[in-house]
Amino acid sequence: MKYKFMLNNLGDTEIDINVSFWSGAVKITSDELRVIRQPNLNEYKLEISHDRFQLLKTKRQLFGLDPIPKIILDSAEFDIAQSLHWYEYFLCCIPLILISGGAIGGIIGFMGTRLNLLLIRIKKYPTIIRIIIIFLICYLCLLVFKELSRDIATALRLLRSLFLKHL
Structure with a gap:
């Protein structure tokens, strides 16, 4: 940028x-x-x-x-850019809730928050559109975290079953 x-x-x-x-x-x-x-x-x-x-x-x-x-x-x-109000920061930082999910949740939450902070400053779109997109990004972060953690858990179960077969 x-x-x-x-x-x-x-x-x-x-x-x-x-x-x-x-x-x-x-x-x-x-x-x-x-x-x-x-x-x-x-x-x-x-x-x-x-x-x-x-x-x-x-x-x-x-x-x-x-x-x-x-x-x-x-x-x-x-x-160098518009200063934000406390409620705008609050909306943008919703993806940080995923930090409770560990490192993967923290990385996804961090990227979602940064994306939201960039998006909230774009005055090209009306405020309501930007807020809807912010909530969509939050939902997308939650879905990505859920799918990624489920895939990792499945891979770990598969590795564990393969390892136990050879013992």
């Missing part, structure tokens, strides 16, 4: 922010400024001139579940 961030104090300089859906890795580029990645993974230096720099940091939201970070530029925080 690609987002644009404007630096108004530098004559409307544009910074491109690429965020990976799967890993959440952030890559920052700019056509007008030189961007220098710092040893700390979420810090960048923006070279404005030969002797002038600005420090830019990215900050994860919702314990890293939200794929869209906040930008901190010289101690001022900016949202």
Whole structure:
């Protein structure tokens, strides 16, 4: 996902922010400024001139579940996407209930939550359509978890019966 961030104090300089859906890795580029990645993974230096720099940091939201970070530029925080209300976060995090199912449920719930958080910010569709799609994603996560856990249990029973036959 690609987002644009404007630096108004530098004559409307544009910074491109690429965020990976799967890993959440952030890559920052700019056509007008030189961007220098710092040893700390979420810090960048923006070279404005030969002797002038600005420090830019990215900050994860919702314990890293939200794929869209906040930008901190010289101690001022900016949202690069719409900020969500508590009830929107609540709706999006429903798939996290699957964490109680172990690692497989946690992975499926994590991916469902990230997908919901991306979907809730798309203003192209009416709110009711987005909410219906979020509930469909939650239901799909539950079905995938149920089928996958049933298949794994069947495979383990098959392996156990094969192993006991040879003893």
